Amino acid sequence: MKFTFSLKPENFIIERDDERCIRCGACVQQCAYNAHYYLEEKDKVLGINHNCVGDGRCVAICPTNAIRIKQAENPYRPNYNWTKERMMDLYEQAENGTVLLVGMGAPTPHPVYWDKIVLNASQVTNPSIDPLREPMEVKTFLGSKPDKIEVVFDKNHKPEIKTRITPQLELEVPIMFAAMSFGAISLNACKSLAKAASEMGTFWNTGEGGLHKDLYKYGKNTIVQVASGRFGVHVDYLKAGAAVEIKIGQGAKPGIGGHLPGEKVNHEISVTRAMPEGSDAISPAPHHDIYSIEDLRQLIYSIKEATDYEKPVFVKISAVHNVAAIASGIVRAGADAVVIDGIRGGTGAAPKIIRDNVGIPIELAIAVVDERLRKEGIRNHASLIAAGGFRNSADVIKAIALGADAVYIGTAALMTLGCHVCGMCYKGICNWGIATQRDDLTKRLNPEIGAERAKNLLKGWKHEIQEMLGAMGINSIGSLRGNRLNLRAVDIHEPYLSILGIKPAGA
Amino acid sequence: MNSITIDALNLYYRELNFKIKEAVRKEGIKKVIIKNARGQRFIGTGLKEKDVEIIIESGVPGNDLAMFMDGPTVKVFGNAQDGVGNTMNNGKVFIHGDAGDVICYGMRNGKIFIKGNVGYRVGIHMKEYKDMIPSIVVGGKAGDFFGEYMAGGIGVVLGLNNDDKPIVGRYCATGMHGGVIYIRTEKIPTYLGKEVKIFELNESDKEKLKSLIEEFCQEFKEYKAEDILKSRFIKLIPVSKRPYGRLYSPGNHFPLPEENYFSNKKIDIEKKYY
Numbered sequence: 001m002k003f004t005f006s007l008k009p010e011n012f013i014i015e016r017d018d019e020r021c022i023r024c025g026a027c028v029q030q031c032a033y034n035a036h037y038y039l040e041e042k043d044k045v046l047g048i049n050h051n052c053v054g055d056g057r058c059v060a061i062c063p064t065n066a067i068r069i070k071q072a073e074n075p076y077r078p079n080y081n082w083t084k085e086r087m088m089d090l091y092e093q094a095e096n097g098t099v100l101l102v103g104m105g106a107p108t109p110h111p112v113y114w115d116k117i118v119l120n121a122s123q124v125t126n127p128s129i130d131p132l133r134e135p136m137e138v139k140t141f142l143g144s145k146p147d148k149i150e151v152v153f154d155k156n157h158k159p160e161i162k163t164r165i166t167p168q169l170e171l172e173v174p175i176m177f178a179a180m181s182f183g184a185i186s187l188n189a190c191k192s193l194a195k196a197a198s199e200m201g202t203f204w205n206t207g208e209g210g211l212h213k214d215l216y217k218y219g220k221n222t223i224v225q226v227a228s229g230r231f232g233v234h235v236d237y238l239k240a241g242a243a244v245e246i247k248i249g250q251g252a253k254p255g256i257g258g259h260l261p262g263e264k265v266n267h268e269i270s271v272t273r274a275m276p277e278g279s280d281a282i283s284p285a286p287h288h289d290i291y292s293i294e295d296l297r298q299l300i301y302s303i304k305e306a307t308d309y310e311k312p313v314f315v316k317i318s319a320v321h322n323v324a325a326i327a328s329g330i331v332r333a334g335a336d337a338v339v340i341d342g343i344r345g346g347t348g349a350a351p352k353i354i355r356d357n358v359g360i361p362i363e364l365a366i367a368v369v370d371e372r373l374r375k376e377g378i379r380n381h382a383s384l385i386a387a388g389g390f391r392n393s394a395d396v397i398k399a400i401a402l403g404a405d406a407v408y409i410g411t412a413a414l415m416t417l418g419c420h421v422c423g424m425c426y427k428g429i430c431n432w433g434i435a436t437q438r439d440d441l442t443k444r445l446n447p448e449i450g451a452e453r454a455k456n457l458l459k460g461w462k463h464e465i466q467e468m469l470g471a472m473g474i475n476s477i478g479s480l481r482g483n484r485l486n487l488r489a490v491d492i493h494e495p496y497l498s499i500l501g502i503k504p505a506g507a
Numbered sequence: 508m509n510s511i512t513i514d515a516l517n518l519y520y521r522e523l524n525f526k527i528k529e530a531v532r533k534e535g536i537k538k539v540i541i542k543n544a545r546g547q548r549f550i551g552t553g554l555k556e557k558d559v560e561i562i563i564e565s566g567v568p569g570n571d572l573a574m575f576m577d578g579p580t581v582k583v584f585g586n587a588q589d590g591v592g593n594t595m596n597n598g599k600v601f602i603h604g605d606a607g608d609v610i611c612y613g614m615r616n617g618k619i620f621i622k623g624n625v626g627y628r629v630g631i632h633m634k635e636y637k638d639m640i641p642s643i644v645v646g647g648k649a650g651d652f653f654g655e656y657m658a659g660g661i662g663v664v665l666g667l668n669n670d671d672k673p674i675v676g677r678y679c680a681t682g683m684h685g686g687v688i689y690i691r692t693e694k695i696p697t698y699l700g701k702e703v704k705i706f707e708l709n710e711s712d713k714e715k716l717k718s719l720i721e722e723f724c725q726e727f728k729e730y731k732a733e734d735i736l737k738s739r740f741i742k743l744i745p746v747s748k749r750p751y752g753r754l755y756s757p758g759n760h761f762p763l764p765e766e767n768y769f770s771n772k773k774i775d776i777e778k779k780y781y
């Protein structure tokens with residue numbers, strides 16, 4: 001039985017300036033959501049508002065700038081409790097009885113503390129530094145640091161470090177590309193990020209999708225992920241990367257597994273993941289060999305054994321209520337870095353209800369984890385990497401001042417490739433050739449251009465970070481790490497002030 | 508054949524595994540015999556040398572035996588613990604005794620033969636791709652969740668020991684979406700995963716089963732392949748490669764306007780806009 005009695009309001013209105021439109025057909029051909037069509041008898045190009053997802057592809061490509069996309073008004077009676085979105089969701093579920101899927105990070109109005117934290121600058125009492133003319137170090141090493149360093153002198157009084165330093169990742173800029181699997185995103189998107197990372201001296205992450213044969217050459221700048229589905233995981237894969245990341249959780253979907261729908265599993269993906277074409281790629285919610293911190297230690301050390309102790313092993317979790325205690329356990333389990341993904345972290349597909357309601361903001365998580373590890377005297381045993389909705393270099397530098405060593409950017413990285421955060425990634429027909437495996441769509445993303453643009457973003461952010469450091473009178477990012485005195489809060493109140501461990505502005 | 512014997516008594520797992528790797532990689536040893544294993548983890552983990560044999564003559568190896576292993580053969584003359592063949596890529600493992608939980612999790616290829624019983628969640632999320640078909644043969648009985656999430660490969664449970672326990676525990680094959688399970692039984696296991704259906708074996712099943720059981724009996728000599736193959740087996744295969752396809756919302760669909768209203772002018776704009 002199929003019946004519909006719900007109003008199905010559109011989200012966007014497509015406006016076209018008919019005077020300008022030259023009937024080139026670009027919008028018609030390019031919109032995978034079929035939001036434009038050509039009406040031959042009237043020689044007009046028309047829009048289907050209902051189909052528009054607002055990803056801006058047509059606006060960007062229209063040669064005469066004829067298209068405007070506007071937000072559609074709420075056709076329902078305004079109601080604070082029953083917003084348009086809630087009503088639409090409910091009607092959809094009444095029809096299908098399904099779990100609602102979404103892509104990208106939570107758009108919910110959970111407070112973004114970054115916007116309420118301000119940075120310090122030097123005035124009179126200490127000089128600021130000009131990064132254009134003076135050295136300014138932003139190089140960062142990720143990995144476990146020894147408690148002390150023993151130096152011995154040989155006969156000729158030459159010093160030599162006796163302490164064995166465990167493997168480290170060397171980052172020219174403390175920003176890496178977050179885990180996004182080949183599967184969730186296209187090979188061209190992976191290539192863009194891999195190339196950008198290797199040219200900028202930072203790292204990209206395979207996500208749980210194995211490593212495509214074309215990407216092995218970026219191995220030196222690759223972090224390979226091991227998640228519960230163990231797709232594409234074998235010794236050569238573990239050894240191909242510079243570090244191995246065990247994924248326990250993801251900010252957008254804490255506590256639940258992954259699920260790449262069968263229709264996305266095409267030939268290349270099936271080869272890379274070593275699974276049949278067209279079969280669902282299901283990652284179980286937990287790793288079934290990890291039911292405790294002791295088990296996690298076992299997986300960490302099995303990877304270290306398999307890679308002959310040559311690669312740092314990261315553990316990624318989503319920021320949840322007991323994140324500080326969990327992070328402490330992870331460090332004690334032997335991880336070289338803890339990755340924490342906050343509630344605003346992105347995804348290719350997740351149940352909406354989980355994405356929007358589970359987890360805690362990354363700002364609070366960084367603060368409590370750094371604090372806890374310091375108090376326990378184990379902060380040096382592992383690096384802390386933060387992720388989840390970083391939008392600009394100020395967010396990054398604030399995260400570092402709160403206690404992170406480096407950050408992962410996912411959504412921001414995809415935006416350099418054209419993503420307009422439409423949130424339709426789970427449909428697999430991304431107009432920008434990113435979250436799709438359809439050949440006609442993926443070829444729209446040129447990996448050379450993509451890499452250039454992703455590189456530009458990192459360059460820009462690096463310069464900005466240097467400027468902000470210089471303004472604070474600091475000449476090395478290491479001196480800012482966990483230096484919360486350089487942060488002040490505007491309009492943040494207790495208890496969050498003490499959780500963040502920063503003073504209110506003016507104090 | 509060049510071989511060495513390592514006495515594992517009082518050796519920490521890292522030292523033991525380091526010795527094994529050194530012997531195999533540096534000295535080209537083909538046969539490593541380990542005496543007095545005392546629960547050392549990760550034996551054989553990540554080894555790639557195809558013609559190497561690791562024999563655990565006495566004692567019990569620890570968890571994650573042969574994890575990520577990619578070629579060698581491991582034999583244990585006794586029991587093994589949890590995680591045997593975890594994410595294993597290739598090679599063979601023979602256990603002349605019982606093994607613990609989560610055996611061959613996410614295994615990609617190779618074969619595991621266990622003479623005795625196994626614990627919970629064995630064979631879960633095994634994969635398969637073209638001629639990479641992993642298999643596990645359990646001579647005894649299996650605990651709950653055998654073959655859970657199985658995405659490929661072959662799981663066989665023989666139940667050759669005569670205790671009165673069920674041959675597989677509850678929730679066998681839950682979430683299974685690929686591969687096949689053969690169980691030597693007349694009875695339908697309780698709480699079978701609802702993603703599978705029970706079938707009779709066809710000729711190709713019988714052939715696959717025969718070659719696995721023959722290999723099993725070659726190692727565990729007290730059993731005769733003909734005897735085992737005379738018994739009745741059931742076969743479990745998933746009904747769908749996409750067990751949860753309908754759980755999630757299809758979201759918006761993007762209908763085309765009436766066909767005659769639509770003219771898809773083909774233009775080559777890729778060149779202009781990447």
Ligand code: SF4
Pocket residue numbers: 016020021022023024025026027028045061062063064065066067
């Ligand atoms: S892309 Fe612009 S000019 Fe071309 S058909 Fe569409 S609206 Fe008209």
Ligand code: SF4
Pocket residue numbers: 055103104414418419420421422423424425426429430431432434435
């Ligand atoms: S990756 Fe594509 S589908 Fe996903 S939000 Fe960005 S533009 Fe939309």
